Amino acid sequence: xxxxxxxxxxxxxxxxxxxxxxxxxxxxxxxxxxxxxxxxxxxxxxxxxxxxxxxxxxxxxxxxxxxxxxxxxxxxxxxxxxxxxxxxxxxxxxxxxxxxxxxxxxxxxxxxxxx
Numbered sequence: 001x002x003x004x005x006x007x008x009x010x011x012x013x014x015x016x017x018x019x020x021x022x023x024x025x026x027x028x029x030x031x032x033x034x035x036x037x038x039x040x041x042x043x044x045x046x047x048x049x050x051x052x053x054x055x056x057x058x059x060x061x062x063x064x065x066x067x068x069x070x071x072x073x074x075x076x077x078x079x080x081x082x083x084x085x086x087x088x089x090x091x092x093x094x095x096x097x098x099x100x101x102x103x104x105x106x107x108x109x110x111x112x113x114x115x
Contacts, residue, residue, distance in 0.1 A: 008113045008114060009113070009114060010100065010111040010112065010113055011111070011112055011114070012102065012109040012110070012111050012112075013031075013109060013110050013112060014107050014108070014109055015029045015038065015108050015109070015110050016029075016107070016108055017106055017107055017108070018040070018046065018103060018106050018107070018108060019106070020108070021038050021039070021040040021046065021108070022040065023040050023041070023042055023044065024040070024041065024042045024065045024066070025039070025040060025065055026038060026039045026040070026060070026061040026062075026063070026065060026070070027061065028051055028059070028061040029110065031110070031112060032112075033112055034050055034051070034052070035050070035051035035052075035059075035061070036048055036049070036050060036051055036099050036110060037049050037050070037051040037059075037060045037061035037070075038061075038101065038108060038110075039061075039065055039070060039081050040065075041065060041067070041068055041081070042065075042067075045068065045081075046101055046103060046108070047068075047081035047082060047098075047101065048098070048099040048100070048101040048110055049070075049079070049081065049084050049096040049097065049098055049099060050084075050096055050097045050099065052096060053072040053074065053075075053077050053079065053096065054077070054079070054084075054086070054093065054094025054095050054096050055072065055074070055075055055077045055090075055093065055094060056074060056075060058072040058073055058074030058075065058077075059073065060072060060079060060096060063079075065081075068080065068081050068082060069081060069087050077090050077093070078090050079096055082098075083095070083098065084096040084097055084098045099111065099112075
């Protein structure tokens, strides 16, 4: 018997301009799936993670962005912005889910599964 497998649909939402996110900073975006943190590094790279530290749910959007990582403001856990994984001593200690992010004509679009 063959099972029918449905591929989840991703809906893209415009959440603002690239310039709305400060360099070496973040912006919190509320969504029906929970808050998402959009980060911008010093060199202008952009990343999006669910806005909850894998340690105790601290707001990553309020953390310190350094290089391509963010340090949680609650307990100092360091999270890689590209993978959501812990860095250094925090490696293997949980993951903040990565959210698909696209830049189109200077605008930020988040990809949310299921719309």
